[in-house]
Amino acid sequence: MKRAKQILIAEDNLADLELIKSAFQEINLHAEITIVKDGEELVNFFKNTNIENLGLVLLDLNLPKIDGMDILKKFYVDDVLKKIPIVVFTSSNDYDKIIKxxxxxxxxxxxxxxxxxxxxxxxxxxxxxxxxxxVLPNFKAEVV
Structure with missing residues:
Protein backbone atom coordinates (compact mmCIF):
# COMPACT_ATOMS: atom_id res chain seq x y z
CA MET A 1 0.00 0.00 0.00
CA LYS A 2 1.38 3.39 -0.97
CA ARG A 3 0.63 6.75 0.61
CA ALA A 4 1.51 9.89 -1.27
CA LYS A 5 4.20 12.21 -0.05
CA GLN A 6 4.13 14.89 -2.73
CA ILE A 7 1.60 17.26 -4.28
CA LEU A 8 2.14 19.13 -7.52
CA ILE A 9 0.19 22.37 -7.91
CA ALA A 10 -0.15 23.80 -11.41
CA GLU A 11 -1.52 27.30 -10.87
CA ASP A 12 -0.65 30.64 -12.45
CA ASN A 13 -3.00 32.86 -10.42
CA LEU A 14 -0.94 34.21 -7.52
CA ALA A 15 -3.98 35.00 -5.36
CA ASP A 16 -5.33 31.45 -5.74
CA LEU A 17 -1.86 30.03 -5.12
CA GLU A 18 -1.58 31.98 -1.86
CA LEU A 19 -5.00 30.68 -0.77
CA ILE A 20 -3.95 27.11 -1.53
CA LYS A 21 -0.65 27.49 0.34
CA SER A 22 -2.44 29.11 3.28
CA ALA A 23 -4.93 26.24 3.40
CA PHE A 24 -2.05 23.73 3.41
CA GLN A 25 -0.43 25.56 6.33
CA GLU A 26 -3.75 25.68 8.17
CA ILE A 27 -4.19 21.92 7.97
CA ASN A 28 -0.52 21.28 8.80
CA LEU A 29 -0.01 19.18 5.68
CA HIS A 30 2.91 16.77 5.86
CA ALA A 31 3.73 16.49 2.18
CA GLU A 32 6.23 17.99 -0.19
CA ILE A 33 4.58 20.67 -2.30
CA THR A 34 5.88 21.57 -5.75
CA ILE A 35 4.47 24.55 -7.61
CA VAL A 36 4.56 25.18 -11.34
CA LYS A 37 3.06 28.28 -12.91
CA ASP A 38 2.55 27.19 -16.51
CA GLY A 39 2.02 24.08 -18.59
CA GLU A 40 5.56 24.05 -19.92
CA GLU A 41 6.98 23.94 -16.37
CA LEU A 42 4.57 21.09 -15.64
CA VAL A 43 5.77 19.05 -18.62
CA ASN A 44 9.41 19.71 -17.65
CA PHE A 45 8.68 18.62 -14.09
CA PHE A 46 7.59 15.21 -15.36
CA LYS A 47 10.57 14.91 -17.67
CA ASN A 48 13.08 15.70 -14.93
CA THR A 49 11.59 14.41 -11.68
CA ASN A 50 11.12 11.06 -10.01
CA ILE A 51 7.36 10.80 -9.64
CA GLU A 52 7.35 7.77 -7.36
CA ASN A 53 6.06 9.77 -4.36
CA LEU A 54 3.66 12.00 -6.28
CA GLY A 55 0.15 11.49 -5.01
CA LEU A 56 -1.80 14.36 -6.50
CA VAL A 57 -1.74 16.97 -9.21
CA LEU A 58 -3.92 19.99 -8.51
CA LEU A 59 -4.41 21.39 -12.01
CA ASP A 60 -5.76 24.75 -13.12
CA LEU A 61 -7.17 24.66 -16.64
CA ASN A 62 -6.17 28.19 -17.62
CA LEU A 63 -2.40 27.78 -17.59
CA PRO A 64 -0.15 29.78 -19.90
CA LYS A 65 2.02 28.12 -22.57
CA ILE A 66 0.28 24.72 -22.40
CA ASP A 67 -3.23 24.82 -20.99
CA GLY A 68 -4.64 22.35 -18.50
CA MET A 69 -6.78 20.55 -21.05
CA ASP A 70 -3.71 19.78 -23.19
CA ILE A 71 -1.91 18.56 -20.07
CA LEU A 72 -4.81 16.18 -19.37
CA LYS A 73 -4.57 14.85 -22.93
CA LYS A 74 -0.84 14.15 -22.45
CA PHE A 75 -1.48 12.30 -19.19
CA TYR A 76 -4.34 10.30 -20.68
CA VAL A 77 -2.16 8.62 -23.31
CA ASP A 78 0.80 7.93 -21.01
CA ASP A 79 0.61 4.60 -19.15
CA VAL A 80 2.54 5.93 -16.14
CA LEU A 81 1.15 9.46 -15.89
CA LYS A 82 -2.47 8.39 -16.14
CA LYS A 83 -2.09 6.58 -12.80
CA ILE A 84 -1.44 9.87 -10.99
CA PRO A 85 -4.62 11.42 -9.57
CA ILE A 86 -5.45 14.75 -11.17
CA VAL A 87 -7.90 17.10 -9.55
CA VAL A 88 -8.88 19.94 -11.84
CA PHE A 89 -9.29 23.02 -9.65
CA THR A 90 -10.74 25.74 -11.83
CA SER A 91 -12.79 28.90 -11.76
CA SER A 92 -14.62 27.74 -14.89
CA ASN A 93 -18.17 26.51 -14.67
CA ASP A 94 -18.31 25.59 -18.36
CA TYR A 95 -20.13 22.26 -18.40
CA ASP A 96 -18.58 21.18 -21.72
CA LYS A 97 -15.07 21.78 -20.36
CA ILE A 98 -15.87 19.75 -17.27
CA ILE A 99 -17.11 16.85 -19.42
CA LYS A 100 -13.90 17.04 -21.49
CA VAL A 135 -4.42 4.13 -1.98
CA LEU A 136 -2.19 4.56 -5.02
CA PRO A 137 -0.63 1.88 -7.19
CA ASN A 138 3.09 1.42 -6.87
CA PHE A 139 4.78 2.55 -10.02
CA LYS A 140 8.35 3.05 -11.03
CA ALA A 141 9.00 4.07 -14.57
CA GLU A 142 10.73 6.77 -16.52
CA VAL A 143 8.48 9.37 -17.96
CA VAL A 144 9.55 10.82 -21.25
Whole structure:
Protein backbone atom coordinates (compact mmCIF):
# COMPACT_ATOMS: atom_id res chain seq x y z
CA MET A 1 0.00 0.00 0.00
CA LYS A 2 1.38 3.39 -0.97
CA ARG A 3 0.63 6.75 0.61
CA ALA A 4 1.51 9.89 -1.27
CA LYS A 5 4.20 12.21 -0.05
CA GLN A 6 4.13 14.89 -2.73
CA ILE A 7 1.60 17.26 -4.28
CA LEU A 8 2.14 19.13 -7.52
CA ILE A 9 0.19 22.37 -7.91
CA ALA A 10 -0.15 23.80 -11.41
CA GLU A 11 -1.52 27.30 -10.87
CA ASP A 12 -0.65 30.64 -12.45
CA ASN A 13 -3.00 32.86 -10.42
CA LEU A 14 -0.94 34.21 -7.52
CA ALA A 15 -3.98 35.00 -5.36
CA ASP A 16 -5.33 31.45 -5.74
CA LEU A 17 -1.86 30.03 -5.12
CA GLU A 18 -1.58 31.98 -1.86
CA LEU A 19 -5.00 30.68 -0.77
CA ILE A 20 -3.95 27.11 -1.53
CA LYS A 21 -0.65 27.49 0.34
CA SER A 22 -2.44 29.11 3.28
CA ALA A 23 -4.93 26.24 3.40
CA PHE A 24 -2.05 23.73 3.41
CA GLN A 25 -0.43 25.56 6.33
CA GLU A 26 -3.75 25.68 8.17
CA ILE A 27 -4.19 21.92 7.97
CA ASN A 28 -0.52 21.28 8.80
CA LEU A 29 -0.01 19.18 5.68
CA HIS A 30 2.91 16.77 5.86
CA ALA A 31 3.73 16.49 2.18
CA GLU A 32 6.23 17.99 -0.19
CA ILE A 33 4.58 20.67 -2.30
CA THR A 34 5.88 21.57 -5.75
CA ILE A 35 4.47 24.55 -7.61
CA VAL A 36 4.56 25.18 -11.34
CA LYS A 37 3.06 28.28 -12.91
CA ASP A 38 2.55 27.19 -16.51
CA GLY A 39 2.02 24.08 -18.59
CA GLU A 40 5.56 24.05 -19.92
CA GLU A 41 6.98 23.94 -16.37
CA LEU A 42 4.57 21.09 -15.64
CA VAL A 43 5.77 19.05 -18.62
CA ASN A 44 9.41 19.71 -17.65
CA PHE A 45 8.68 18.62 -14.09
CA PHE A 46 7.59 15.21 -15.36
CA LYS A 47 10.57 14.91 -17.67
CA ASN A 48 13.08 15.70 -14.93
CA THR A 49 11.59 14.41 -11.68
CA ASN A 50 11.12 11.06 -10.01
CA ILE A 51 7.36 10.80 -9.64
CA GLU A 52 7.35 7.77 -7.36
CA ASN A 53 6.06 9.77 -4.36
CA LEU A 54 3.66 12.00 -6.28
CA GLY A 55 0.15 11.49 -5.01
CA LEU A 56 -1.80 14.36 -6.50
CA VAL A 57 -1.74 16.97 -9.21
CA LEU A 58 -3.92 19.99 -8.51
CA LEU A 59 -4.41 21.39 -12.01
CA ASP A 60 -5.76 24.75 -13.12
CA LEU A 61 -7.17 24.66 -16.64
CA ASN A 62 -6.17 28.19 -17.62
CA LEU A 63 -2.40 27.78 -17.59
CA PRO A 64 -0.15 29.78 -19.90
CA LYS A 65 2.02 28.12 -22.57
CA ILE A 66 0.28 24.72 -22.40
CA ASP A 67 -3.23 24.82 -20.99
CA GLY A 68 -4.64 22.35 -18.50
CA MET A 69 -6.78 20.55 -21.05
CA ASP A 70 -3.71 19.78 -23.19
CA ILE A 71 -1.91 18.56 -20.07
CA LEU A 72 -4.81 16.18 -19.37
CA LYS A 73 -4.57 14.85 -22.93
CA LYS A 74 -0.84 14.15 -22.45
CA PHE A 75 -1.48 12.30 -19.19
CA TYR A 76 -4.34 10.30 -20.68
CA VAL A 77 -2.16 8.62 -23.31
CA ASP A 78 0.80 7.93 -21.01
CA ASP A 79 0.61 4.60 -19.15
CA VAL A 80 2.54 5.93 -16.14
CA LEU A 81 1.15 9.46 -15.89
CA LYS A 82 -2.47 8.39 -16.14
CA LYS A 83 -2.09 6.58 -12.80
CA ILE A 84 -1.44 9.87 -10.99
CA PRO A 85 -4.62 11.42 -9.57
CA ILE A 86 -5.45 14.75 -11.17
CA VAL A 87 -7.90 17.10 -9.55
CA VAL A 88 -8.88 19.94 -11.84
CA PHE A 89 -9.29 23.02 -9.65
CA THR A 90 -10.74 25.74 -11.83
CA SER A 91 -12.79 28.90 -11.76
CA SER A 92 -14.62 27.74 -14.89
CA ASN A 93 -18.17 26.51 -14.67
CA ASP A 94 -18.31 25.59 -18.36
CA TYR A 95 -20.13 22.26 -18.40
CA ASP A 96 -18.58 21.18 -21.72
CA LYS A 97 -15.07 21.78 -20.36
CA ILE A 98 -15.87 19.75 -17.27
CA ILE A 99 -17.11 16.85 -19.42
CA LYS A 100 -13.90 17.04 -21.49
CA UNK A 101 -11.79 16.97 -18.31
CA UNK A 102 -13.37 13.67 -17.29
CA UNK A 103 -13.05 12.30 -20.82
CA UNK A 104 -9.31 13.04 -20.66
CA UNK A 105 -8.87 11.26 -17.35
CA UNK A 106 -9.35 13.87 -14.63
CA UNK A 107 -10.23 12.16 -11.36
CA UNK A 108 -12.25 15.14 -10.12
CA UNK A 109 -13.26 18.63 -11.20
CA UNK A 110 -13.80 21.20 -8.50
CA UNK A 111 -14.86 24.78 -9.03
CA UNK A 112 -12.81 27.28 -7.03
CA UNK A 113 -15.08 28.93 -4.47
CA UNK A 114 -15.23 32.68 -4.02
CA UNK A 115 -15.52 32.35 -0.23
CA UNK A 116 -12.08 32.11 1.42
CA UNK A 117 -13.32 29.83 4.22
CA UNK A 118 -14.90 27.48 1.70
CA UNK A 119 -11.62 27.48 -0.23
CA UNK A 120 -9.80 26.14 2.82
CA UNK A 121 -12.49 23.50 3.46
CA UNK A 122 -12.22 22.25 -0.11
CA UNK A 123 -8.42 22.03 0.02
CA UNK A 124 -8.72 20.11 3.30
CA UNK A 125 -11.21 17.66 1.75
CA UNK A 126 -9.07 17.17 -1.37
CA UNK A 127 -5.89 16.47 0.57
CA UNK A 128 -7.65 14.31 3.13
CA UNK A 129 -9.08 12.03 0.46
CA UNK A 130 -6.16 11.88 -1.98
CA UNK A 131 -3.32 11.76 0.57
CA UNK A 132 -4.85 10.02 3.58
CA UNK A 133 -7.68 7.79 2.34
CA UNK A 134 -6.86 6.95 -1.27
CA VAL A 135 -4.42 4.13 -1.98
CA LEU A 136 -2.19 4.56 -5.02
CA PRO A 137 -0.63 1.88 -7.19
CA ASN A 138 3.09 1.42 -6.87
CA PHE A 139 4.78 2.55 -10.02
CA LYS A 140 8.35 3.05 -11.03
CA ALA A 141 9.00 4.07 -14.57
CA GLU A 142 10.73 6.77 -16.52
CA VAL A 143 8.48 9.37 -17.96
CA VAL A 144 9.55 10.82 -21.25
Missing amino acids: CYEYGANACIQKPEDINKFSQIIRAITNFWLEIN
